[in-house]
Each structure stands twice: as structure tokens, then as C-alpha cells.
Amino acid sequence: VIDAIFAHLPVLLIVLPLLAAPCCVLVGNARAAYLIALVVSVLTFSCSAALLSETLQHGVISYEIGDWAPPYGIEYRVDVFSGFVMAFVSGIGAIVLLYAPLSVQAEIPASKHYLFYATYLLCLTGLLGMCVTGDLFNVFVFLEISSLSAYALISLGRTRRAPLAAFQYLILGSIGATFILIGIGLLYQMTGTLNMADIAVRLPHEHGPRTILVAFAFLTTGLCVKMAVFPLHTWLPNAYTYAPTVVTCFIAATATKVSVYAFVRLIYGIITPGFAFDVLPLDTELMFFSLVGIFIASIAAIYQDNVKRLLAYSSVAQIGYMLLGIAMATPTGLSGGIVHMFNHALIKGGLFMVVGCFALRLGSVQLSDWKGAGRTMPWTATAWVIGGLGLIGVPLTAGFISKWLLLTSAFEAGRWSIALLMLLSSLLAVVYVWRVVETLFFSEPSATAATATEAPLRMLIPTYILIGATLVFGVWTPYSAGIAHAAALALLGGNP
Amino acid sequence: MTFESAAGLYNYWIVIFLMMTGFYIVLARKNLIKSVIGLNVFQTSVFLLYVTMGKVTGGTAPIVPPEIAAAQAHAAHGAEHGETVVNTASQIIYSNPLPSVLMLTAIVVGIATTALALALVVRIREDYGTVDEERILELDRGE
Numbered sequence: 001v002i003d004a005i006f007a008h009l010p011v012l013l014i015v016l017p018l019l020a021a022p023c024c025v026l027v028g029n030a031r032a033a034y035l036i037a038l039v040v041s042v043l044t045f046s047c048s049a050a051l052l053s054e055t056l057q058h059g060v061i062s063y064e065i066g067d068w069a070p071p072y073g074i075e076y077r078v079d080v081f082s083g084f085v086m087a088f089v090s091g092i093g094a095i096v097l098l099y100a101p102l103s104v105q106a107e108i109p110a111s112k113h114y115l116f117y118a119t120y121l122l123c124l125t126g127l128l129g130m131c132v133t134g135d136l137f138n139v140f141v142f143l144e145i146s147s148l149s150a151y152a153l154i155s156l157g158r159t160r161r162a163p164l165a166a167f168q169y170l171i172l173g174s175i176g177a178t179f180i181l182i183g184i185g186l187l188y189q190m191t192g193t194l195n196m197a198d199i200a201v202r203l204p205h206e207h208g209p210r211t212i213l214v215a216f217a218f219l220t221t222g223l224c225v226k227m228a229v230f231p232l233h234t235w236l237p238n239a240y241t242y243a244p245t246v247v248t249c250f251i252a253a254t255a256t257k258v259s260v261y262a263f264v265r266l267i268y269g270i271i272t273p274g275f276a277f278d279v280l281p282l283d284t285e286l287m288f289f290s291l292v293g294i295f296i297a298s299i300a301a302i303y304q305d306n307v308k309r310l311l312a313y314s315s316v317a318q319i320g321y322m323l324l325g326i327a328m329a330t331p332t333g334l335s336g337g338i339v340h341m342f343n344h345a346l347i348k349g350g351l352f353m354v355v356g357c358f359a360l361r362l363g364s365v366q367l368s369d370w371k372g373a374g375r376t377m378p379w380t381a382t383a384w385v386i387g388g389l390g391l392i393g394v395p396l397t398a399g400f401i402s403k404w405l406l407l408t409s410a411f412e413a414g415r416w417s418i419a420l421l422m423l424l425s426s427l428l429a430v431v432y433v434w435r436v437v438e439t440l441f442f443s444e445p446s447a448t449a450a451t452a453t454e455a456p457l458r459m460l461i462p463t464y465i466l467i468g469a470t471l472v473f474g475v476w477t478p479y480s481a482g483i484a485h486a487a488a489l490a491l492l493g494g495n496p
Numbered sequence: 497m498t499f500e501s502a503a504g505l506y507n508y509w510i511v512i513f514l515m516m517t518g519f520y521i522v523l524a525r526k527n528l529i530k531s532v533i534g535l536n537v538f539q540t541s542v543f544l545l546y547v548t549m550g551k552v553t554g555g556t557a558p559i560v561p562p563e564i565a566a567a568q569a570h571a572a573h574g575a576e577h578g579e580t581v582v583n584t585a586s587q588i589i590y591s592n593p594l595p596s597v598l599m600l601t602a603i604v605v606g607i608a609t610t611a612l613a614l615a616l617v618v619r620i621r622e623d624y625g626t627v628d629e630e631r632i633l634e635l636d637r638g639e
Binding site: 137140141144148151152155160161163164166167170171174175178181182185188189 | 602620
């Protein structure tokens with residue numbers, strides 16, 4: 001039996017949360033729905049962890065859905081890269097659920113709790129599906145599953161601006177997804193297949209017809225909307241700000257990262273870096289937009305009074321670092337980009353959890369209402385400090401590992417200006433992280449902050465799991481930078 | 497490009513026209529409902545793009561005609577007449593069904609998107625009393 005389960009792990013990863021979601025709706029009870037969601041998300045995490053260790057030992061796992069052989073049937077494909085992304089997405093999915101109940105009670109109307117957990121599982125399904133599938137059209141379908149559930153989750157926010165933010169995200173997100181659909185269609189027209197590995201083999205790269213250029217342009221633009229690359233990031237600040245904090249924790253940590261994953265697959269798995277970076281000047285363009293985005297978004301973050309919006313702008317900036325790594329196309333640079341996906345997911349997930357703790361106790365996410373809260377809620381405030389140090393990239397935190405790899409890669413390539421700009425941009429992160437630290441510890445406590453009590457343990461423990469992980473992965477890297485390096489080598493070596 | 501070859505691609509011109517119309521409506525319209533309509537037009541143009549790329553000139557729907565299917569059953573019993581019908585069956589040109597099937601999925605996704613978007617518009621209208629984006633932003637500034 002165990003062997004049979006192991007053989008079907010790639011599809012169980014999708015089927016479990018997909019089937020659990022309607023179960024949550026059917027039981028119709030918040031507590032039961034929560035238990036189902038928690039158990040299933042932990043199971044999903046175990047599945048992806050097992051898959052990751054399997055790929056690390058024995059190489060790529062290919063699973064044929066319904067025993068139809070690829071390229072005719074749909075293939076699920078787990079390699080080191082997708083295994084790594086699935087493992088941290090499902091892991092963070094489980095930890096956020098562990099953290100969720102109290103925050104959900106405070107921020108979402110009670111009648112919608114069971115629907116919240118059902119939608120959450122659907123979103124997780126979509127994100128994992130995008131990673132596991134080897135079929136391009138499947139990527140689109142899973143992208144839409146995760147996006148539609150994300151729009152619904154965001155609209156659950158308390159204020160009337162939440163549905164509006166969700167609507168604006170829906171319009172932009174659907175345009176992005178439709179762009180991706182057009183790109184997939186054009187690639188299919190050129191190759192007659194939807195299996196990604198098969199497309200890569202059949203695509204005429206050198207001086208290929210213009211259709212491929214157009215397909216690549218549509219796919220890149222569509223994914224850039226989903227990744228929230230500057231200047232296509234306009235949906236992100238509102239969506240992150242007005243969504244319930246739990247939703248922001250989950251989406252900020254995972255959704256954009258999975259889109260980055262799809263983008264890396266597109267460049268390294270299908271189009272090949274030779275076409276994207278040598279025939280087309282995409283690397284220069286990506287670096288340009290990344291750096292401009294890093295600076296503008298970081299400066300915008302400095303001027304925010306709403307802490308969720310501050311972190312949202314910081315997310316736009318951090319996506320820039322990942323793209324820098326991807327655009328460098330060297331083993332060090334690419335592994336820096338990949339490991340930053342992981343590190344940033346930990347850091348940003350943890351920081352939004354801290355925001356959730358403060359929101360629960362102080363009833364506000366405005367920085368002016370947080371004055372002096374560090375004295376009455378020292379543990380929560382300390383978590384902010386540690387996470388913030390990670391965001392800046394201080395040594396001994398996870399953020400340092402990825403920035404170090406990116407810097408090394410920039411030096412190796414002789415791109416001194418980029419290295420210098422990256423260091424400068426970290427100073428901007430110091431400013432916006434410090435503004436919050438200063439308010440928390442060095443201001444006279446406001447009336448609410450003076451009477452506030454420490455956040456409940458049920459929220460603090462998951463917060464410290466993520467924040468603690470940023471410290472652990474700051475010094476012990478075989479399972480973060482190590483795997484990312486293996487993934488980068490496979491991506492660069494797989495398609496010479 | 498001659499006029500004839502341009503006119504021969506008329507299906508693509510329709511796709512491009514619909515695509516640009518829909519895209520423009522989404523970006524230019526401030527009425528939320530009209531944006532949703534624009535989004536639908538935009539998505540529909542992609543459905544047409546897929547369907548048109550699966551069409552093979554002179555091709556028919558990829559279904560075995562009933563008389564040929566029946567004749568094939570006869571051929572299994574060794575009937576002479578059946579053999580020739582099956583031979584003609586292999587001469588029939590079929591269109592590629594896969595893009596159309598893909599579009600069934602995409603249509604479902606499109607319906608889900610539209611339903612969700614309209615549901616959000618209903619909530620926005622309940623809260624703001626209007627579906628005009630500029631008016632909504634004004635109300636928010638006024639807070």
C-alpha cells in the first residue's frame with residue numbers, strides 16, 4: 001500500500017486539497033472546516049517533502065495522469081526546482097493555517113469562516129498545481145484556480161475597499177492570464193504539443209519565425225503582471241493592504257513566488273536563455289526594470305503609514321532581486337534568485353504574521369497606532385526586528401545568503417554598477433524597517449498600546465517558526481542555498 | 497502581403513479586432529460593469545484564436561461518420577463492401593479537435609471569472625452605491 005501511495009504522490013498533492021475544499025463547504029462548520037484544512041495542508045506538506053527528498057536522491061519523477069503517455073497525456077513532473085518550490089509553498093501554507101484561527105475570527109465575519117478555509121485550500125491547490133505540472137495548458141488552468149480563489153480571499157477583508165481591491169486585481173490578473181493563454185496558443189501553433197519538455201525540443205530557436213517572439217512576449221508580459229514586476233505591480237499594494245492579514249501572509253509568501261517559478265520555467269525550460277538573453281536583450285531589460293522597481297518601491301515603502309502597505313511595496317522591491325538573479329543566467333546568480341524566493345517567502349510570511357499579531361491586539365495596522373507597542377508586546381516586536389534584519393540582508397539571517405549570492409554573481413560577471421545599486425537599495429530597506437522599529441520601541445506608548453497584552457501563543461509560535469527559520473537558514477544552508485544551487489545547475493545544464 | 501493573402505486571413509483579423517476592442521474597453525472604461533464586458537470580449541477573441549488555429553482547410557469535425565462506423569463493423573466480418581468504405585474513411589480530412597477542447601476549459605474559466613467579478617461589483621455597489629470607478633475613488637478620498 002505504501003508503495004502505491006508513493007507512486008501516486010505527485011497527483012495526491014493536488015487531489016488532496018482539491019477534494020478537501022468541497023468537503024469544507026459541505027460540513028458547513030467553521031471548526032470542522034478548519035480541522036480538515038489543517039490536516040490536509042500538513043498532509044500536502046508531507047507529500048511535497050517526500051517528493052523533494054525523492055528527487056534529490058533519484059532525480060526527476062515523471063507521473064502520467066491516467067496512464068496516458070506524454071506528450072499526448074498530461075505529465076506531472078517533479079524535479080529539484082519544482083520540488084523545492086512545492087515544499088516551501090505547502091510548508092508555509094500549513095504554518096499560516098496553524099496561525100490563522102484567532103486572526104480569522106477577528107477579521108472575517110463568522111458566517112464565512114468555512115468558506116474561507118475551502119477557498120484557502122483551492123488557492124493552495126492552484127499554486128502547487130502550477131509547480132507540479134509539465135503541461136503548459138495545465139499551468140494556465142492552475143494559475144486561474146489559484147488566482148480566482150485569491151481574488152475571493154482578498155475580497156473577504158473588513159473594509160469596503162477590500163472588494164474594490166479584489167476587483168482591480170481581478171481585472172489586471174485576468175488580462176495577465178489571458179495574455180498567458182494567447183502565448184500558450186501561439187506556442188502550440190508552432191509545435192503542436194503542450195508538453196513543456198516536448199515544446200522545448202520542437203521549438204525552432206535560431207532565427208525562428210516571428211510567432212515565437214510574439215508568444216514569448218505575451219507570456220512574459222502576462223507573467224510579469226502576476227509577479228507584480230514594476231511597473232505592472234499596481235494591483236499588489238491595494239490587494240495586500242485590504243485583504244485579511246492571514247490571506248496577505250499566505251499570498252505574499254507564495255503567490256508571486258510561484259509566478260516567478262513559472263517565469264523561470266519559461267525562460268530556462270522552454271525558450272532557453274540563449275534565445276531570451278542572447279537573441280533578445282531580455283536580460284538587460286529585466287535588470288533595468290528590476291533595479292528601477294527596487295528603488296521606486298523601496299522609496300514608496302519608506303513613506304507609508306499603513307504597515308501592510310509598507311510591506312507590500314517592499315514585496316514589489318524584493319521581486320526585483322529575484323529577477324536580477326534570473327537575468328544573470330549564471331549558476332551563482334540563478335541560485336541566488338531561486339533561494340531568494342524561499343528566503344523572502346519565509347521573511348515576508350513572518351513579517352505579515354507579526355502585523356497580524358499587532359492588528360489583533362491594537363486593532364489597527366497604522367504605524368501611528370503602534371507607538372510604543374514594543375514595550376507591552378516585546379516578543380511580537382522582537383519578531384519584527386529579526387524579520388526586518390532578514391529583509392535588509394544582515395549577516396546571519398536568510399536574507400544575507402541570497403543577497404550574498406546575487407552580489408557574488410554580479411562581481412563575477414563584472415557588473416560593478418549593479419552590485420553597487422543592490423547595496424544602496426539595501427540601505428533603503430534599513431530606513432523602512434527602522435521606522436517601524438523606532439515607533440515600536442522609542443515612542444511614548446499610545447493609550448491602546450500601553451494597555452495591550454502580548455499576542456496569544458497560538459499566533460506567536462507559528463510566527464516564531466517562520467522568523468526562527470530565517471535565522472536557521474541564515475547559517476545552515478544545505479537545504480536552502482544547496483538545493484537552489486542544484487536546481488540552478490539542472491536548469492542551466494538541462495537545455496544547453 | 498497581397499490583398500488576397502490578407503483577406504484569406506480574415507479570421508485572424510477578426511480575432512485581432514475583437515482583442516483590441518476588448519482590451520481598450522477594459523482599460524478605458526470607468527464603469528465596472530463595462531470593464532467586465534470588455535474583459536469578456538477580450539477573452540472571447542482568444543477562444544476564436546484557438547478555434548481558428550485548429551481548423552484544417554477542407555477538414556470536417558473529427559467524428560467518424562455513422563455509416564462508416566457501421567461499415568467498419570461489417571469489415572470486421574470480412575465483407576467486401578466494408579473494406580472500400582473503410583479505405584475512403586481514411587481519406588477524410590479532420591480538423592484538430594484539441595484547441596476547441598482546450599477552449600471548453602477556458603470558457604469555463606471565463607465564466608467563473610465573470611461570475612466572481614459580477615459578485616464583487618454587487619458588493620461594491622452595496623457599499624458605495626455606485627459602479628463608477630471615479631466616483632468610488634472620490635468617495636474613498638472623502639473619508
